[in-house]
Amino acid sequence: MEASSLGSDLPLVRRLEAVGFRAWPAASVAYDGSWQIRLTGGHPSKRLNCVVPLDPSDYRDLDLRLEKARKRFDAYGRALLVRQTPLSPPALIEHLGTKGWSVFETTDVMTVDLTELELPDTLDYLPSHDIGRFIDANLALDGEDPASKSALAEIISSIKPASGFFIKETPQEGPIAVALCVQDNDLAGIMSFAVSPRHRRSGIGTEIFSSALRWARISGARSAWLQVGSTNAPALALYRKFGFRKAYQYHYWHQDARA
CATH class of the missing domain: 3.40.630.30 (Gcn5-related N-acetyltransferase (GNAT))
Structure with a gap:
């Protein structure tokens, strides 16, 4: 998998991510550092039920934070998903790959x-x-x-x-x-x-x-x-x-x- 920020206009990505969150609001939004944790008990939409890291430099304590997020998702009866954008830390993406995670869906954002x-x-x-x-x-x-x-x-x-x-x-x-x-x-x-x-x-x-x-x-x-x-x-x-x-x-x- 290519580095998440490679060749991307990060200010544009940040802006589109922000308007995207407002345009499709999750019922519950919490933060762990710069990771946004989105959960919606009544609807299975992936955009409403995922962890979205928003700072390429925020990759401390990966195992601990992923496990904390998993417990939140378990409480909602959801499987833990991570949404990788160009804002995701490359170290996190590399970590997911070594821990048995895999990509199962890719989406294009178009303007x-x-x-x-x-x-x-x-x-x-x-x-x-x-x-x-x-x-x-x-x-x-x-x-x-x-x-x-x-x-x-x-x-x-x-x-x-x-x-x-x-x-x-x-x-x-x-x-x-x-x-x-x-x-x-x-x-x-x-x-x-x-x-x-x-x-x-x-x-x-x-x-x-x-x-x-x-x-x-x-x-x-x-x-x-x-x-x-x-x-x-x-x-x-x-x-x-x-x-x-x-x-x-x-x-x-x-x-x-x-x-």
Whole structure:
């Protein structure tokens, strides 16, 4: 694994990590030094249940701190995960590798300059402020368990920056596309974007995605960011079409077996 900070714009990484935390808030946030420990009992999202080291120089007492974090995760019924960004100490990442940990998922963080992006002059879809309607549509399109509705509602209701919920529905099929855009000062994050399999490649996804970015720009955002699985080729192709480019990657680590 390459050094975590190699070739990265660390001030940009710090800023995107900060807005990312605000855009998808965990129920419980604690700190051990510069390590952020994020836990959410009601929802299994990895972003809401992980340890995120935020200072490359903070790597003292690794075994002790990882064990303390594990106990916190055990109390929530969660497996301990470490999220490696370019801010993670290389010594910690090397330590994880020697202790039987491995990477099981990689995500690209992508950005685009909204001020130079060609977007429609009008919004094809106006943002909704109906959280319940958005959550129902999002769960249906993602195929998630409806029982997670209350937990997802709690997460989305906790988002402090301005949020726009974009929903496309038909009388026959119900929801066919959704997008959630969170505008934090001059940065806008696309937190959820999904299109029904039957309507992919029809232009509907492009329309609703364009509307979310247009709304963000009208509201004062100058840049947009998003996170996408590094192996999700169709999504990556769409985002690149809009001008998004990779700013950095992050990796999730778990321990295959206790050493």
